[in-house]
Amino acid sequence: MKKSKRRITCIVLSIALINIPYSIPYSFAHGVEAISEGAGGxxxxxxxxxxxxxxxxxxxxxxxxxxxxxxxxxxxxxxxxxxxxxxxxxxxxxxxxxxxxxxxxxxxxxxxxKAHIKQPESSGLNKMGKVLFGISLIFFMASLLIWLNAKKILRQTAGK
The missing domain is CATH 2.60.40.10 (Immunoglobulins)
Known part of the structure; x- marks a missing residue:
């Protein structure tokens, strides 16, 4: 039982560590938008x-x-x-x-x-919302893996 818990913990930590380098730079990046300005030029x-x-x-x-x-x-x-x-x-x-x-x-x-400046429309989620969404997605995937492994372990122990 301890071996399987350790294995699950290693899998979860591995997934989290693999995703950290990809999620951190994007959480601090800025977005770009195109604004069409028809008049004034x-x-x-x-x-x-x-x-x-x-x-x-x-x-x-x-x-x-x-x-x-x-x-x-x-x-x-x-x-x-x-x-x-x-x-x-x-x-x-x-x-x-x-x-x-x-x-x-x-x-x-x-x-x-004269050039008319048009304000870009809001994209819905702000930067912090996107970061929190990414973190919650990582936790959801880790929880799903833990649940699937726990289910597998329960079947194995019930069969014995």
Whole structure:
């Protein structure tokens, strides 16, 4: 009887120890969400004279009345680049393809084009709730194993 109790204890501890490295990092991790913001952005599309897109061109955007760069990046394969101005005024946009072509333009952003920030919806369980759920799941599995082993031991002792 002592051997079987020891074996059950070893199995439960093994399962718990195996799950600890996997459950602890996730309990402290943060989640990510995608937020779709339909309105408020300014999109620019650059094309060559023949109509071909200025793909993956370097883009530099400067805010009105500012000498510092507001945003940098690259256009997509269709020559498009989007940005969300945070103040009204004339924004300076420069696109360069790296082989000598340069496009410099002024974009007028009014108050209606300001970026609208949308708050993400709650995912239901907060971080602590997820941690407690994981711990309770581990205890449930361990209890199930103990119960099954106890049932097996009772059958073996009843047959003797």
């Amino acid at each position: 300014t999109a620019i599309r650059a094309v060559y004279d023949g109509g071909e897109a200025m793909s993956y061109a370097k883009v530099t955007i400067s805010a009105p009345d500012s000498k510092t760069v507001f945003q940098t990046g690259r256009s997509d394969r269709n020559g498009r680049f989007c940005f969300f101005p945070d103040v009204s005024g004339i924004w300076k946009v420069v696109m360069e393809d790296g082989i000598g072509h340069r496009l410099e333009m002024a974009v007028n952003a009014d108050q209606a084009q």
